[in-house]
Each structure stands twice: as C-alpha cells, then as structure tokens.
Amino acid sequence: xxxxxxxxxxxxxxxxxxxxxxxxxxxxxxxxxxxxxxxxxxxxxxxxxxxxxxxxxxxxxxxxxxxxxxxxxxxxx
Amino acid sequence: xxxxxxxxxxxxxxxxxxxxxxxxxxxxxxxxxxxxxxxxxxxxxxxxxxxxxxxxxxxxxxxxxxxxxxxxxxxxx
Numbered sequence: 001x002x003x004x005x006x007x008x009x010x011x012x013x014x015x016x017x018x019x020x021x022x023x024x025x026x027x028x029x030x031x032x033x034x035x036x037x038x039x040x041x042x043x044x045x046x047x048x049x050x051x052x053x054x055x056x057x058x059x060x061x062x063x064x065x066x067x068x069x070x071x072x073x074x075x076x077x
Numbered sequence: 078x079x080x081x082x083x084x085x086x087x088x089x090x091x092x093x094x095x096x097x098x099x100x101x102x103x104x105x106x107x108x109x110x111x112x113x114x115x116x117x118x119x120x121x122x123x124x125x126x127x128x129x130x131x132x133x134x135x136x137x138x139x140x141x142x143x144x145x146x147x148x149x150x151x152x153x154x
Contacts, residue, residue, distance in 0.1 A: 004101075020137050024081075026103040060097050066145050 004030045005059045007047050009038040013070040014056040021058060021067065030060075037076050048073060081107045082136045084124050086115040090147040091133040098135060098144065107137075114153050125150060 006022055008014030022032050035043050037055060047057070051064035054072045058065045083099055085091030099109050112120050114132060124134070128141035131149045135142045 016140070017142060020140060020142065024102050024107060024137055026101060026105075028103075030101060060101055063093070063097060065094060065097065068143050 001031050002029060002061060004032045004061075005047075005050070006032055006034045006056065007037050007043075007052055007059070008034065008056045009071050009076055010036055011055075011070045013068050017056040017067045017070075037073070041076065044073060044076065078108050079106060079138060081109045081138075082124075082127070083109055083111045083133065084114050084120075084129055084136070085111065085133045086148050086153055087113055088132075088147045090145050094133040094144045094147075114150070118153065121150060121153065 004025065006018055008018055018034060022034065025032060035047070037044055037047060050059045050062070052059065052073060054066050055070050056067045058067060081102065083095055085095050095111060099111065102109060112124070114121055114124060127136045129136065129150060131143050132147050133144045135144060
C-alpha cells in the first residue's frame with residue numbers, strides 16, 4: 001500500500017479532479033490523503049518540496065502530477 | 078467497467094504520466110486505452126471533442142483531465 005497525497009484548495013476544478021481521481025485510483029494499491037492547502041497552510045512547504053507548483057495536484061509514488069489548473073501555490077499563502 | 082482514454086504524444090512527460098496513472102487506476106473499474114496522438118492523428122478530432130487541449134490527458138467518465146503539460150494539441154497537427 002502506497003500513500004498518495006492529493007493537494008487541493010477547494011475550488012470547483014480541484015473538487016471535480018479530487019472526486020474523479022481519488023475514486024479512480026486502485027484501492028488495493030493506494031491510500032489517498034486529501035489535503036486542503038487553503039485550510040492547511042502548514043502543509044504548503046511539504047507540497048512545494050514534493051514538486052507541487054499548482055493545485056489540484058497528486059503526488060503519486062513521490063512524483064508530482066498537476067491536474068488541469070486551479071491555482072498556483074503562491075496564491076494560497 | 079468504464080472505458081478511459083489516455084492521450085499522449087510520446088514525450089517524456091507523457092510517458093511518465095502514462096505509466097503512473099494508467100497503472101494507478103483501479104483495474105476493477107477502468108479499462109484504459111492509450112492513444113499516441115502523434116502517430117494516430119485521426120484521433121485528434123475525437124480528443125478535441127472530449128475537451129482535450131493538451132497532452133498528456135486522461136478522459137475519465139467523459140471529463141478531460143490535463144496532467145502536467147507536454148504539448149498542445151495544435152502542435153500535433
């Protein structure tokens with residue numbers, strides 16, 4: 001079981017991506033943590049260190065994947 | 078079982094996204110077709126109609142999700 005983190009900021013684009021992607025991932029292989037960066041600003045540095053530049057983004061096996069484009073991380077500070 | 082289409086163009090960004098995402102999706106729920114738009118230009122119109130603007134992109138349950146940014150569809154014509 002691999003831990004995966006989905007970062008979002010509550011915008012409609014993020015919510016749609018969250019619902020689609022989180023439920024589409026193989027539950028046998030991935031455990032998904034959903035982090036709302038607008039509410040959990042203390043997770044911004046960690047997201048940035050994982051290579052996240054905008055939300056929504058999924059960090060999968062240590063690699064950042066930016067899904068569509070909602071907001072840049074700097075807009076959340 | 079839902080059919081999902083992953084569009085890419087063979088670039089390194091696409092290949093990485095393909096490997097990660099296609100193998101991360103729940104195999105109980107999704108059957109993934111991988112389409113190389115650089116080689117299958119006859120699928121460009123279909124991709125565009127699904128809302129795809131750039132590759133790599135995944136059309137999941139009829140909705141387009143653009144993953145990172147490799148190339149715009151117009152660069153593939």
